[in-house]
Amino acid sequence: MTANDAAGRPDLTLLSPSPAPPELDELVTAVRAVVNKHADWRHTAQLVADELRSHLPSPEILTDEQRVGDPDTHQSHLLHVEPDGAFSVVALVWRPGQVTQIHDHVTWCVFGVLQGIEYEEVFTLDEDGEYLIEAGDNSNGTGEVSGFAPPGDIHRVRNVGEGTAISLHIYGTDVSRIGSSVRRYYDLPIRAS
Ligand SMILES: [Fe+2]
Secondary structure (H helix, E strand, O other), rough: OOOOOOOOOOOOOOOOOOOOOHHHHHHHHHHHHHHHOOOOHHHHHHHHHHHHHOOOOOHHHHHHHHOOOOOOEEEEEEEEEOOOOOEEEEEEEEOOOOOOOOEEEOOEEEEEEEEOOEEEEEEEOOOOOOOEEEEEEEEOOOOOOOEOOOOEEEEEEEOOEEEEEEEEEEEEHHHHOOOOEEEEEOOOOOOOO
């Protein structure tokens, strides 16, 4: 399944007919076990991050063509949706300099970098909702895994490396049903903290 959207929204019309690679099967089985504990979002994100760290697949989880990326925008590939909708696994492929809009999410998210570097800027919304305030940044290199849960997850992600970056994202919802993991896009002025 391939997708293209400014913030990584999967294109749901392109379901891949091929069987899942064993690396993906192992990851999905491990994630299913901890999601089924039905912990709160923040705890679930921690548990899923631990499993992604232990079962981080190689970039070859994607096809040669998918790993090339798209010169126009970063791409999303929806790799798995749990039958009960409890979580989805999405791979993102970024050419150098490609960036998301500023956004937040409807549910917890865990991501791991399979190749390259992903740079994340975090923001908070001012009390009146009129502007964003810079709240920090993280540079995530190959092999690094992080997780978070709303609220407080307003962010923007870009590939700051010189090569194509690939990351795997696990969201606590069925992104094929709701269309995206994004709750809101923010087009507001940004102020330094
Ligand atoms: Fe995001």
